Amino acid sequence: MAPRAGGEARETSGVTTGLLVSYVRERAGEAAVEETLRRAGVPFTAEELSEPSTWTSxxxxxxxxxxxxxxLGDPDAMFPMGAEALRNGMNAAVVLLVRAMGTPxxxxxxxxxxxxxxxxTSTMQVLEAGATTATIRYQLHEGYVHSRLDCDYARGLISMVPTVFGLAPAQVVHEECESSGYEACVYHLSWDRRQRLPWRRRGATTAADPELAALRIQVRSLQSAATDLVDGVDLDTVLPRIVERAAAAVLAPAYLLAVSAPAGGAPLVHSAGLPDADVPGLTARLLAGEDLGPGAVVVDVRSARRTHGRLAALHRPGEGGLGDERAMLAAYAGHAAAALDLVMALEGSRLETRRAGALLDLAHGLAQAADVPxxxxxxxxxxxxxxxxxxAAVMLWDPAAGALSTAATVGLPADRETVMRTTSLRAEEVPELLGMLSDREPRVLSPTGGSAPMRRLLTSLGVSDxxxxxxLAGSTFLGVVTASWSEGQxxxxxxxxxxxxxxxxxxxASTALQKARLxxxxxxxATHDALTGLPNRVLFRERLATALAAVPDGSAVGVLFCDLDRFKAVNDxxxxxxxxxxxxxxxxxxxxxxxxxDTVGRLSGDEFAVLLPRLGGPADADSVVARVDEAFAEPFRLDGTPVDVGTSTGVAVRSGPVADVAAVAEQLLRDADAAMYRHKHRDRPPAPSPRQAT
Known part of the structure; x- marks a missing residue:
């Protein structure tokens, strides 16, 4: 939502005011939010203050x-408000960018x-940044009166950075404050390096993982953005929405959007946070592809067929984001392009009400589609x-097989649908497909003309035309959409x-397929280890819970926990x-x-786990343990050097139906870990790895 107050300085992001609204609402309810706004005398609603695009003074x-x-009756409330930012709606894009950086x-x-x-309104300097400590200097610009409340909020906010990585909040020592007459506020921070086994925290769940929660929010935000944008029925509505929703993808003080007009002429421009006098010059440079400076994040607003224009998030010189904001803005721009495609199509087909309604339904359906099928x-x-x-049908291209296969089809009788779904069109056998791969142009097909394979297929489907x-995604061939008519129709x-x-x-469809693949x-x-491709701790726990929920009488579920021996020596x-x-x-x-x-997962560092979902009893795990031990019998070859590496292994087994799946899953992991630890810290005879049954 755009702010309704005229002349309000753009000095505070809606991220900050949105956190305040969420914090007050959680602590004291909606009435407290309204009372806060009334006492503050602000010309905004709570909804407006919660939008990242709403900047205030x-x-x-x-x-x-x-x-x-x-x-709230709490003079110290600003510190916990900042410190609890993750739980009170911190922008998901910020959380993902912070998490991607690797360490506090x-x-x-x-x-x-x-x-x-x-x-x-302030400048920050990092005076020192170590592995577990940092010193930060924070100074309000000249002409502003320092507030202890603002300082409390800043301290709380910077203390929560380690929590994005699953660590405890940073400890903040603040002895020099501008409110006490010092030239600047100086914060000394310290934090723990890591927590070795996060699931040991009481009450920990996968939902508490900040990165996973942010990814889920980001997915919902992408879907919501697509729905919101296609709800616009004309360019005057859609262009401001594109800029407003861009603030949820990339935080910046200013934004600029320029797209081609449907009927030619001057480009259509919408901006936020820029002086009116600067907009024409920046627009010309943006559309010309010129460099807007190191603080600019610029992406094309482009669908598979057409480039509509360009979108820029603009930071001041010397300032910028936390990481790769361009990828997030580009993903959002794809939704914007889809919306512009739709709106510009509607501009030329207002009289086709039924078909325009069908296009809108398609756009809504695509916005909700979560995967390729x-x-x-x-x-x-x-x-x-x-x-x-x-x-109609959608056929997807498999570049490895060099063939098209049907992913979805409608309108055919069951027997003919089976023919369609079981037919694979190979480029080497179908000249029409080979030609499409070459020139990327549509093909009109008929059972009375064309190649023999195509004639046979159309005849077996009962299709006359x-x-x-x-x-297409740029120059990449994704597949085809087909429309056909039955004989005589x-x-x-x-x-x-x-x-x-x-x-x-x-x-x-091309834009939606790209979104689905994204x-x-x-x-x-979010669920796999980037180095090995194995399920990570999140997915492993989910599969363990699923296995426990489905275990019948007379069967058991086991967890095998492995920790590599001498791994540190290899690194060193x-x-x-x-x-x-x-x-x-x-x-x-x-x-x-x-x-x-069975599922092999990498839980952290050199710790692996194996889920054994189908065991006749505890003894059945021994054969898996033996095979795992045997897997380490031969040396590993690293840069041509044979290296002997062993493993310490622990097993925990649960038999029969489970009532409290989450608790049992947690206990199994702890028991397997404890068994591994005992195995690691004793002389191991040539006998099977220890097992603990629960």
């Missing part, structure tokens, strides 16, 4: 802080560049209404208008690259040693 921020402490030290070192994304099914279902065909349009239906509409659906990548990254003598290669080889041997249906 420093004075408004301090009035809100003051009013909140009064309403790296985050603190980058904070000065990112401060202007939250406030433009559901995206393809949504497109196939929409095509008959949009194109006016009898049957068909048209296939390629799905076409009536010369394949004309330029049909082709144009099918192309439009193809453009939306979401699948995000989900995969051969280097971390060799250590990484060792971990990859270990993961490969473990996967080869376990049974089909």
């Amino acid at each position: 420093y004075d408004t921020r301090i009035r809100l802080f003051t009013a909140a402490t009064e309403v 030290r790296q985050v603190y070192a980058r904070l000065p560049r990112a401060v202007a994304n939250f406030s433009t 559901s995206t393809c099914a949504t497109v196939a279902r929409a095509l008959p209404s949009i194109v006016g065909c009898d049957n 068909a048209v296939a349009v390629p799905l 076409s009536g010369g239906a394949v004309d330029a208008d049909v082709l144009a509409r099918l192309r439009g659906v193809g453009d939306q 979401l699948e990548t995000v989900r995969h990254q 003598t051969l280097g971390h690259a060799a250590g990484d290669e060792l971990l990859r080889q270990v993961s490969a041997r473990l996967r080869a040693a376990v049974r089909p249906g």
Whole structure:
């Protein structure tokens, strides 16, 4: 939402005011929020203050802080408000960027560049940043009156950085404060390096993982953004929304959007946070592809078929974000492009109410589609209404096999649908497909012409006319969408208008497929170890809980916990690259040693676990333990050097149905870990690894 107050200085990001609203609401309810806004005398609603794109003045921020402490009856409330930012709605994009940086030290070192994304009235300097300590200098700009409440909030906010990495909050020592007459506020921070076994924390759940929670929020935000944007029915509505929603993807003091007008002429421009006099010059440089400076994040607003224009998030010189904001803004720009595709199509087809409604339904369906199969099914279902065909299909390209296969189809009888789904079109056998791969142009097909394989397929489907349009992501061939008519039903239906509409659906489908694959990548990254490709702790715990919930009478579930012996020596003598290669080889041997249906996971560092979901009893785990031990019998070869590495192994087994799945899963992991620890710290005879049954 754009602020309704005229002349409000853009000095405080909506991230800050949104955290305040969330904190007060959680502590004292909606009435307390309204009372805080009333006492502060701000000309904004709680909803507006919660939008990242709503910037307010420093004075408004301090009035809100003051009013909140009064309403809550707690003069020290600003510190916990900052410290609990993760739990009270910290922007998901910020959490993901912070988490991607790897360590609190790296985050603190980058904070000065990112401060202007939250406030433009102060300067931050990092005086020292060590592995577990940092010293930060924070000074309010001249002309502003320092507030102890603002200082409390800043201290709380910087203390929560380690919590993004699953660590305890940083301890903050603050002996020099501007409110006490010092030239600047100086914060001395210290934090613990790491927590070895996060699941040991009482009450810990996968939902408490900040990164996983942020990923889920980000996925929902992407879906919500797509829905919100396509709800706009004209360019005057969509362009401001694109800029407003961009603030949720990348935090910055200013934004600029420029797109081509549907009928030509001057570009359509929308901006936020920029002086009016600066907009024309920046727009010309943006569309010309010129460098807008080191503080600019610029992406194309482009669908598979058309580049509409460019979108920029603008930071001040010398300032910027926390990490790779460009990837997040580019993902969002894809949704913006899809919205512009739709709106510009509607500009030229207002009289086609039914088909325009079908396009909107398709856009909503694509916004909700969470994976490739559901995206393809949504497109196939929409095509008959949009194109006016009898049957439709989406076929995806497999570059490894050099063939097209059906991902979704509608309108065919069951026997003919089976034919469609079981038919694979190979480029080497179908000239029409080979030609499409070459020129990326649609093909109009008929059972009376074309190649023999295509004639046979159309005849077996009972189709008299068909048209296939390629799905393209830039120059990458993704597949085709097809519209076809049953025998006697076409009536010369394949004309330029049909082709144009099918192309439009193809453009939306291409964008949606890219989005779906992006979401699948995000989900995969959230649940898999980047080095080995194994399930990480989050996914391993989920599969363990699923196995426990499904275990029948007379069966058991086991967890095998492995910790490498002499792994540190490999890192110290051969280097971390060799250590990484060792971990990859270990993961490969473990996967080869376990049974089909077992899950090998990497929990952390050199700790691996194996889920044994189908055991006849505790003794059945012994054979898996023996195979795991045998996997380490041969030396590993690292840079041509044979290296002997062993493993300490512990096993825990649970038999029969489980009532409290979460508690039992937690106990199994602890028991397997404890068994491994005992095994590691004793002389191991040539006998099977110890087992503990629960």
